[in-house]
Amino acid sequence: MSQTLLYEGCGERYRLGRVEGETPLPAAWSMHGTAFHLAAEGIERSGRRMAQEEAVQIFSDEYAVLVNKALDQEPDTTRWLSVSGSGAEDIERRYVLGQEQTRQYWEWTQEHEPAIWSTSDDQPGLELGFEVEIGGVVVRGFIDQVIVEPDGSARVRDLKTGSTKSRFQLETYGVAVQLVHGITVNKGDWYLAKKGGLSRPVDLSAVTAELVGERFATMDEGVKAGKFEAKPGFLCRFCDVKHKCSFFR
Ligand code: SF4
Structure with a gap:
């Protein structure tokens, strides 16, 4: 599904990433998102009995693992994508932000208690x-x-x-x-x-x-017809294959 959004956003980005297999530039926002999702899932799977700081630890541990893995592959943080500040500043900023957001999610879900649906074989949604x-x-x-x-x-x-x-x-x-x-x-x-x-x-x-x-x-x-329309513009700033793109602006 994400492939369709990628293709619609910029065909050239799809081609470079999915067809040519170019190595994407790392972005701390992606690790932030993954770690937050893992913490939120942990909270819900525990039936919301997980302590708040345990959830924050899940976020912190996962974020650290993902960032360190990406730093091994691309140690030069000036090449990392960032919306504000340098790549190094963004890594630090999102560590703190993600912890705050995990605490906030924990509080929100305690208060609102969303009813998680289950499949017919009792798998939680x-x-x-x-x-x-x-x-x-x-x-x-x-x-x-x-x-x-x-x-x-x-x-x-x-x-x-x-x-x-x-x-x-x-x-x-x-x-x-x-x-x-x-x-x-x-x-x-x-x-x-x-x-x-x-x-x-x-x-x-x-x-x-x-x-x-x-x-x-x-x-x-x-994709099957080889139609990959480049759409240079605002989104180039957030593009993880811009270093390989001749349309980048
Ligand atoms: S840099 Fe811009 S034009 Fe090039 S692939 Fe990325 S989004 Fe498309």
């Missing part, structure tokens, strides 16, 4: 993997959380440490849950770590596999 054919394309992914609504339907939830939100991602998750598990999904939302709370719900009740499938099919046809 946490980092729920799926593989499903949509628009003639096999789509794989993991859904951060699936929540039970008061009316018995499900709500898909994506946890975000960054600012970029994709409605298409929620739509795909909704379709995947309905196709794989046969449960109605009417809404989706994002937990926004920057805000420490939920976004407004997104209405998914009219979303169909056909509608979502068109975008997957278009991407698939484009």
Whole structure:
């Protein structure tokens, strides 16, 4: 699913990363996101009995492992991607920020107690993997959380440490849950770590596999036809293959 978003954002980025296999530049934001997700999952899998500082430790340990691994591969932090400040400053800043956001998530989930949905074989709707054919394309992914609504339907939830939100991602998750598990999904939302709370719900009740499938099919046809349109612009700043791109600006 992320491949479609990548392809739509910039075909050249898709080509360099997915077809040519260029080594991406590291970005602390990616490690921040992964470590936060692991901590949030740990909190939920513990039935929210995990101590707050234990959750923060999960974040800290995972972030340190990921950053150190990336530093082994790219020790020059001036080559790391960063939205603000140097790469080295960003690594330090996100360590503290991620710890704060983990504490905030722990407090939020204690207060709001979201009802995590379970599959028919009692698997909790946490980092729920799926593989499903949509628009003639096999789509794989993991859904951060699936929540039970008061009316018995499900709500898909994506946890975000960054600012970029994709409605298409929620739509795909909704379709995947309905196709794989046969449960109605009417809404989706994002937990926004920057805000420490939920976004407004997104209405998914009219979303169909056909509608979502068109975008997957278009991407698939484009890739098979070798169509990789470069879209230089604002997003180049955040692009992890810009060092290999002749369109970068
Ligand atoms: S640097 Fe810009 S144009 Fe080049 S691949 Fe990245 S996003 Fe696309």
